[in-house]
Amino acid sequence: MMNNCEQCVVKNKAICSALDPDELIAINRLSRKVSIKAGQALIWEGDDSLIVANVVEGAFKLTSSLEDGREQIIGLLYPSDFVGRPFGDRNEYTVTALADSKVCVFSRSDFDQFVREHPDLEHKLLQRTLVELDRVRRSMLMLGRKTAPERVASFLLEMSDRLADASCSVVGGSLQQFALPFGRQQVADILGLTIETVSRQMTQLKKNEVIALPDHRNVQILDANRLHDIADAGSS
Amino acid sequence: MMNNCEQCVVKNKAICSALDPDELIAINRLSRKVSIKAGQALIWEGDDSLIVANVVEGAFKLTSSLEDGREQIIGLLYPSDFVGRPFGDRNEYTVTALADSKVCVFSRSDFDQFVREHPDLEHKLLQRTLVELDRVRRSMLMLGRKTAPERVASFLLEMSDRLADASCSVVGGSLQQFALPFGRQQVADILGLTIETVSRQMTQLKKNEVIALPDHRNVQILDANRLHDIADAGSS
DNA sequence: CATTCACATTGATCTAGATCAACGCGACAA
DNA sequence: TTGTCGCGTTGATCTAGATCAATGTGAATG
Numbered sequence: 001m002m003n004n005c006e007q008c009v010v011k012n013k014a015i016c017s018a019l020d021p022d023e024l025i026a027i028n029r030l031s032r033k034v035s036i037k038a039g040q041a042l043i044w045e046g047d048d049s050l051i052v053a054n055v056v057e058g059a060f061k062l063t064s065s066l067e068d069g070r071e072q073i074i075g076l077l078y079p080s081d082f083v084g085r086p087f088g089d090r091n092e093y094t095v096t097a098l099a100d101s102k103v104c105v106f107s108r109s110d111f112d113q114f115v116r117e118h119p120d121l122e123h124k125l126l127q128r129t130l131v132e133l134d135r136v137r138r139s140m141l142m143l144g145r146k147t148a149p150e151r152v153a154s155f156l157l158e159m160s161d162r163l164a165d166a167s168c169s170v171v172g173g174s175l176q177q178f179a180l181p182f183g184r185q186q187v188a189d190i191l192g193l194t195i196e197t198v199s200r201q202m203t204q205l206k207k208n209e210v211i212a213l214p215d216h217r218n219v220q221i222l223d224a225n226r227l228h229d230i231a232d233a234g235s236s
Numbered sequence: 237m238m239n240n241c242e243q244c245v246v247k248n249k250a251i252c253s254a255l256d257p258d259e260l261i262a263i264n265r266l267s268r269k270v271s272i273k274a275g276q277a278l279i280w281e282g283d284d285s286l287i288v289a290n291v292v293e294g295a296f297k298l299t300s301s302l303e304d305g306r307e308q309i310i311g312l313l314y315p316s317d318f319v320g321r322p323f324g325d326r327n328e329y330t331v332t333a334l335a336d337s338k339v340c341v342f343s344r345s346d347f348d349q350f351v352r353e354h355p356d357l358e359h360k361l362l363q364r365t366l367v368e369l370d371r372v373r374r375s376m377l378m379l380g381r382k383t384a385p386e387r388v389a390s391f392l393l394e395m396s397d398r399l400a401d402a403s404c405s406v407v408g409g410s411l412q413q414f415a416l417p418f419g420r421q422q423v424a425d426i427l428g429l430t431i432e433t434v435s436r437q438m439t440q441l442k443k444n445e446v447i448a449l450p451d452h453r454n455v456q457i458l459d460a461n462r463l464h465d466i467a468d469a470g471s472s
Numbered sequence: 473c474a475t476t477c478a479c480a481t482t483g484a485t486c487t488a489g490a491t492c493a494a495c496g497c498g499a500c501a502a
Numbered sequence: 503t504t505g506t507c508g509c510g511t512t513g514a515t516c517t518a519g520a521t522c523a524a525t526g527t528g529a530a531t532g
Contacts, residue, residue: 062373064376064377065377066381067468068469071381072376072377072380072381074373085366085370087362087363087366088370092370092373092374093373116355119355122355122358122359123352126362127323127324129362129365129366130321130324133369136369136372136373136376137298137311137372138300138328140300140308140310140372140376141301141302141308141310143379143380143428144379144428145302145306145307145308147518147519148519183478184480185480191380193520194521195479195480196481196519196520196521197519199480199481203482216479216527216528233303233304383488384488419509419510420509420511421509421510429490430489430490430491431509431511432490432491432510432512433488435511436489436511436512439511439512452510
């Protein structure tokens with residue numbers, strides 16, 4: 001199925017924004033728009049790296065697991081994010097849709113070659129990879145050294161940065177509301193905790209009126225300063 | 237102080253290997269060879285990103301810490317590795333020498349510009365960044381989900397991969413010996429454990445004759461298969 | 473409207489690993 | 503030879519968070 005970059009909703013945010021109209025037409029020929037249902041995997045840990053893609057719509061989780069089923073979420077992807085492992089032949093993690101999603105898929109060999117021929121595109125890709133590396137390293141501090149309250153608070157703040165719904169957030173004040181794109185188990189898998197611990201920390205924050213929970217998926221930050229304090233020193 | 241890339245010991249392994257002789261002369265003009273004593277920092281967390289560098293000799297740790305002193309080592313750097321944050325204006329972590337070291341330093345603005353003018357160099361940098369991202373994500377699984385015995389075993393295996401002393405290791409067999417470039421506290425900071433737990437796990441492995449410890453810094457792997465089993469499922 | 477199913481919360485224990493506290497030991501200096 | 507200083511090991515407790523076990527809850531279905 002042919003795709004049309006001109007009309008693509010992420011053309012200004014994805015790495016494609018490095019390309020001019022002619023180049024856009026060229027890369028268009030290499031891409032396929034694919035729909036993925038919630039829960040379906042796009043890439044499997046351990047498989048050969050045969051495709052890469054841009055997320056157009058929806059959300060994905062990136063996971064790695066142990067044989068006995070313990071799982072760690074090692075990344076989240078949203079529209080305009082790049083997925084997959086270019087210039088390498090093995091995928092080290094699984095990519096699964098968290099919601100019904102659309103991606104713009106390239107064969108890895110086509111993509112690798114096209115990137116090498118378009119340095120501006122490669123530059124965008126490098127920039128994104130560097131940003132992701134910084135983000136992942138931040139999570140290492142969290143996973144290695146933070147307590148449960150600190151982890152949950154950091155998580156809520158990071159989510160509010162990434163997801164803050166413009167229509168609901170009051171920029172000047174501390175009121176911010178957003179909907180988590182996943183359930184408690186997945187929050188636990190992001191934070192390296194159990195579902196019960198996450199739940200207890202959330203209710204604790206609610207009791208202390210640091211956050212409000214209109215329902216299980218929605219979070220409202222009532223006291224962002226307090227949340228920041230908890231995130232960085234656990235001074236609950 | 238001027239540098240000479242022609243004679244550089246890491247010229248074939250560092251990102252510079254993407255450059256031809258003319259380009260090597262050009263980048264030579266931008267670089268300074270700097271010596272760093274063990275314990276001294278090259279880059280500070282939170283500082284503006286003003287320099288980047290190649291490690292020429294020695295070893296570095298990359299750390300991030302919480303205000304109360306808890307510290308997590310989020311990376312290790314050896315000769316030919318690239319250090320610093322190009323194309324971004326903030327260093328998110330501290331880089332400290334673990335041993336007396338030498339680095340080849342560039343001003344970030346010079347380097348950024350030079351890289352943009354040399355796509356092959358940028359490509360090498362991208363490849364390295366992708367490899368590092370894979371490595372860091374593997375550590376996330378370890379920090380988030382592995383038990384103490386699993387962490388220590390994974391760590392020893394990763395170290396034997398990176399450091400295996402060619403002169404001592406018998407490739408065909410399971411005998412491998414290497415010297416850790418750091419003490420127990422730093423192992424603890426890599427694994428997200430305490431020094432006591434690391435120590436106990438090491439003596440446990442010694443008692444079970446999975447490893448031998450000629451002294452505190454040296455490790456000899458006696459039963460690599462066993463160590464692999466422990467690393468991936470804790471089946472001690 | 474009842475039923476069920478998938479989650480989430482809450483409570484009661486348990487335990488891996490942290491914390492607190494000696495003790496050992498080799499290097500180096502007086 | 504005798505401190506003592508910086509590490510590392512070992513032992514005794516403590517505790518944060520896991521585990522085990524009910525108990526809500528709310529959306530989807532007959």
